[in-house]
Amino acid sequence: MDHISQDAAETRSPFLPGPTAPGGRPLRTDVPRPLGRGTALLPPRPSGRTVGGHTARQLLDLCALVGLDASDSAAYARALNDALGPVVHRPLDLPPAVRTFLSDDHTPVEFSLSLSAGTAPSLRILLEPASGFGTLGESGRLALRAVHELARRWDIATDQLDLIQDLFLPDDPQGSFALWIALELSPGGVPRMKAYLNPSASGPDRAGATVREALRRLGHHRAYDSLPPTDRLVFLALDLGDWDTPRLKLYTAHHELRASTVSTLNRMAGGPSPAETEAFLHTASGLPDGRDGVFDRRPVLTCHAFTDPAADHPSGFTLHVPVRDYARDDREVLGRAETLLTRYGIDPAVLRDSLGALTPRRLEDGVGLIAYLAMVHQEGRAARLTAYLSSEAYQVRPPGGRPSGPRPVR
Incomplete structure (x- = not known):
């Protein structure tokens, strides 16, 4: 039976530099940065393990839960560590090499389960390739190299990404990240790939113009004007390669959202009803039915998917x-x-079993193992729910001391 050991999982990436970043500067894995403000995290437990070994083990266990065979699972674990680069060797006894926007404890990996009635669950990985290298610009260039190497490995076309990469990967990018990769793991050892790009790469004041130009190049001339009002454009995401209906997706953040207005954010024709959208938000956030509330902490996000360039509205929400x-x-x-x-x-x-596959800790001893819950609607498909799961490789966020749920509106 093919399997991957911790040692095998931690082999150096074949398409990223060795112990130095471009220009000969040392790899940043030995220069930890402070964690973000306002997020208290429990101290890590000494383990003697590494980022690569920890995340590969989690991935293998999750693959088994969703029914992927051992050979495919091992190939996906190797691909994960290849894309991450030398940070896979970093001991978990050390602090994170760099801050990453991808997770609360700065692990450069997030898992997710997509679930719908009557179908097998789908497992995805979101990762920050080349995590820990040089400047944000250098990290972005190496991440792009990792995307192309993975695409060649699986014969995945990147032409849509190639058309717009200069807009999102300038020489001196701004923002909290440069490029992320998502892999939807399929039987047969060939995943479906997505690229996530930062609209604020040329500055937050240029985010709208950057996205408009990207949409123009990709032929979606009417997409931008169909978006709901938003405080911030968070991601532009592209389905790469062999998807039944490739999507272009725009993610928007809604700070201080009132629960009573959530149904106004959907721009999809034939999407979820206002009642369904409100019911999902109330249950996911712990807000009692019939009560209004304000999401005054981390903002609610919406994703608007476009498949037909000629359409004047999204095909997914x-x-x-x-x-x-x-x-x-x-x-x-x-x-x-x-x-x-x-x-x-x-x-x-x-979902219950997946949490046990990620960590042996008690659920009441932390918060953040389930980071997001999402309701997904796409034209021609049944509704799906997605749970985004944290690796917690470095640290566990302690239970909250404030009342749960959004701030009530009286």
């Missing part, structure tokens, strides 16, 4: 609720998720 900021602990979040999954006719067992 996703509502992302940052549940870890509106719950006391992960047991409370899991209870909300189980209620939602049951409502949509989905067995919650695989």
